[in-house]
Amino acid sequence: MRIGVIAIQGAVSEHVNALExxxxxxxxxxxxxxxxxxxxxxxxxxxVLPGGESTTLGSLLVREGIADxxxxxxxxxxxxxxxxxxxxxxxxxxxxxxEKTHQNLLSLMDVRVNRNAFGRQRESFEAELxxxxxxxxxxxxxxxxxxxxxxEDDVKVLSKIDEFVVAAEQGNVLxxxxxxxxxxxxxxxxxxxxxxxxx
Amino acid sequence: MELEKLRHGTExxxxxxAKMQKGGVIMDVTTPEQAKIAExxxxxxxMALKSVxxxxxxxxxxxxxxxxxxxxxxxxTVTIPVMAKARIGHFVEAxxxxxxxxxxxxxxxxxxxxxxxxxxxxxxxxxxxxxxxxNLGEALRRINEGAAMIRTKGEAGTGxxxxxxxxxxxxxxxxxxxxxxxxxELIMVARDIEAPIELVLxxxxxxxxxxxxxxxxxxATPADAALMMRLGADGVFVGSGIFTAEKPEAMAKxxxxxxxxxxxxxxxxxxxxxxxxxxKGISVSSIPEDxxxxxxxx
Numbered sequence: 001m002r003i004g005v006i007a008i009q010g011a012v013s014e015h016v017n018a019l020e021x022x023x024x025x026x027x028x029x030x031x032x033x034x035x036x037x038x039x040x041x042x043x044x045x046x047x048v049l050p051g052g053e054s055t056t057l058g059s060l061l062v063r064e065g066i067a068d069x070x071x072x073x074x075x076x077x078x079x080x081x082x083x084x085x086x087x088x089x090x091x092x093x094x095x096x097x098x099e100k101t102h103q104n105l106l107s108l109m110d111v112r113v114n115r116n117a118f119g120r121q122r123e124s125f126e127a128e129l130x131x132x133x134x135x136x137x138x139x140x141x142x143x144x145x146x147x148x149x150x151x152e153d154d155v156k157v158l159s160k161i162d163e164f165v166v167a168a169e170q171g172n173v174l175x176x177x178x179x180x181x182x183x184x185x186x187x188x189x190x191x192x193x194x195x196x197x198x199x
Numbered sequence: 200m201e202l203e204k205l206r207h208g209t210e211x212x213x214x215x216x217a218k219m220q221k222g223g224v225i226m227d228v229t230t231p232e233q234a235k236i237a238e239x240x241x242x243x244x245x246m247a248l249k250s251v252x253x254x255x256x257x258x259x260x261x262x263x264x265x266x267x268x269x270x271x272x273x274x275x276t277v278t279i280p281v282m283a284k285a286r287i288g289h290f291v292e293a294x295x296x297x298x299x300x301x302x303x304x305x306x307x308x309x310x311x312x313x314x315x316x317x318x319x320x321x322x323x324x325x326x327x328x329x330x331x332x333x334n335l336g337e338a339l340r341r342i343n344e345g346a347a348m349i350r351t352k353g354e355a356g357t358g359x360x361x362x363x364x365x366x367x368x369x370x371x372x373x374x375x376x377x378x379x380x381x382x383x384e385l386i387m388v389a390r391d392i393e394a395p396i397e398l399v400l401x402x403x404x405x406x407x408x409x410x411x412x413x414x415x416x417x418x419a420t421p422a423d424a425a426l427m428m429r430l431g432a433d434g435v436f437v438g439s440g441i442f443t444a445e446k447p448e449a450m451a452k453x454x455x456x457x458x459x460x461x462x463x464x465x466x467x468x469x470x471x472x473x474x475x476x477x478x479k480g481i482s483v484s485s486i487p488e489d490x491x492x493x494x495x496x497x
């Protein structure tokens with residue numbers, strides 16, 4: 001088995017590190033590959049889209065020919081986790097901020113996102129979050145974070161702040177508005193790995 | 200979830216912001232139009248300033264924070280983060296930039312220092328700071344003051360990458376030298392380089408700076424940017440190199456692609472074609488000592 005981490009830009013090594021620690025907790029050792037170019041996604045069994053700058057990530061994913069590979073992989077049912085900018089890329093539509101940069105979206109979830117839903121960097125925050133699939137609160141780090149503001153019926157909401165959805169899943173796709181890779185709490189990486197290993 | 204329970208400006212959030220910039224190119228811009236060009240080219244952030252370092256160098260005089268009106272206009276134009284420069288030690292300029300909504304503040308030697316002894320106490324701010332450094336001691340002193348990101352100083356506004364190379368190799372070399380040292384030897388290193396012991400121990404343990412480390416100062420071509428990535432930079436600042444080039448749009452896009460393909464010479468060759476001539480530049484060795492920027496800061 002092999003898990004791919006999209007490595008165009010952003011918190012790549014942090015995700016690789018979190019996955020390695022989560023796998024070692026489970027006693028599993030499988031390969032983790034970082035992906036900057038086309039040709040590797042089809043050979044993976046699961047995929048992580050890290051946070052970074054969504055405008056940059058979106059355009060380079062297209063320029064490098066990775067975007068179409070991700071869409072095909074998702075259609076085949078590959079488990080995919082997107083965090084922060086990754087959540088934006090997974091969405092079907094975005095707000096005016098997403099529109100004005102002609103952001104390339106992968107359209108893997110039937111959701112609408114607001115790009116900087118909570119504001120600029122000075123408004124970025126940490127908060128104890130209730131996540132429906134975890135049995136106690138999760139300290140989540142939101143950095144110029146997006147949020148889901150509209151979604152179709154088959155999108156399952158896992159966590160909300162006020163009216164903003166900050167964690168959700170649809171089929172094989174899991175989206176988080178915050179950064180599980182920046183803390184030592186591996187429960188959400190484990191939740192993703194449960195899906196990867198089918199348990 | 201009540202909004203009062205949100206914690207802002209923590210170390211984790213500040214350093215986390217810098218991590219989101221990794222593998223990216225941050226471009227100096229002086230107008231909203233330039234900011235748009237940078238965003239379209241794939242910049243991960245823009246640095247708003249009054250004039251690019253090479254023009255600051257030519258103009259002489261006292262260089263200060265950019266006009267808030269221009270900074271605000273740039274903030275309103277792009278969706279990517281906007282950074283802005285404050286003078287070394289000028290905490291009021293930094294407060295003004297924070298109130299405008301700047302996402303990160305560069306306490307920069309490119310501007311004329313406002314304090315001859317002290318840097319800004321960056322822990323007092325909600326937004327993160329980036330600071331320049333030429334060696335490990337300087338980098339760790341800045342981190343101790345609250346910097347969430349370090350960049351090499353290089354020699355800004357020259358288009359001569361040699362000083363950035365020197366500073367990056369110096370910092371990387373000093374980190375490699377920590378390896379294998381025991382605690383008492385590391386304490387001795389901390390004394391020698393005038394850095395806090397805890398940060399020296401943390402750096403030794405992580406085998407890298409505890410915060411993101413970018414290259415800056417003299418990067419002018421796609422090959423320069425790739426060189427800095429090869430030397431271990433987490434990303435690249437490009438100052439005068441883009442908007443004093445013959446074709447800024449082509450240069451900006453090429454540098455972004457170069458950073459994503461820094462270890463692929465055949466791709467670098469391809470992206471370097473037909474992008475026009477780079478900035479003219481000036482070699483660092485020909486600059487009179489009193490006009491050298493990198494020695495500002497302590």
